[in-house]
Amino acid sequence: MLDEEERGGPVEELEEVVVKEEDPPKMVKIGSTLTSEHKAVLQKVLQDYNDMFAWSxxxxxxxxASLAAYRLNVDPTFKPVKQKMRYFNPNCNATIQEEVDKLLRVGFIRKARYPEWIANVVMVPKNNGKCFPLPKINQLVDSTAGNKTLSFMDAFSGYNQITMHPSDQEKTNFITNQGLYCYKMMPFGLKNAGATYHRLVNKLFKEQIGRTMEVYIDDMITKSQSVE
Known part of the structure; x- marks a missing residue:
């Protein structure tokens, strides 16, 4: 981990370009030091293929599920844990319900029916940007040497694309003042969730990794030795 001051700034400044005209417009960032011709070509490619990106x-x-599904390896001799509902102040409850409504709307969670396992919501503040994990950073940097064009991508809610096995969904039950819910899709924070996602990405891109792209969990780099 490096503090923000030790980490330093980016190698080059980035600028935002519009790839999809909407309200609000869909934007990506490209290097500001690229030539005008290169910027124009890159922006056109991004605009032509903007439907390849998940914007929501x-x-x-x-x-x-035949490709990847998450299972919880729970010892059957363990007694299920049922936590009593924790009470939050009105502002926290509103924030929790807003997140629950969003997860319900997109199908990541559902109402739970059989509450053998019950956990409380844990509110975690978002990263304040002061520290940056640097896993395998030396390998990733070395792998980009000699390439003229690099594209950095962050998978959009990647964990939530992997289904929970139906028999394990209600082991993820959590309670709020509005009801009891469980995850249909793999949430962040479960043991080995990161390894499960990493195995999936390695399987999907096994022909490209090491040749035209590098991957660490949900961070990806594609590389090319020519602008074209």
């Missing part, structure tokens, strides 16, 4: 949770196709 509703646009995310899930991964077929």
């Amino acid at each position: 949770h509703e646009e995310m196709p899930s991964i077929p």
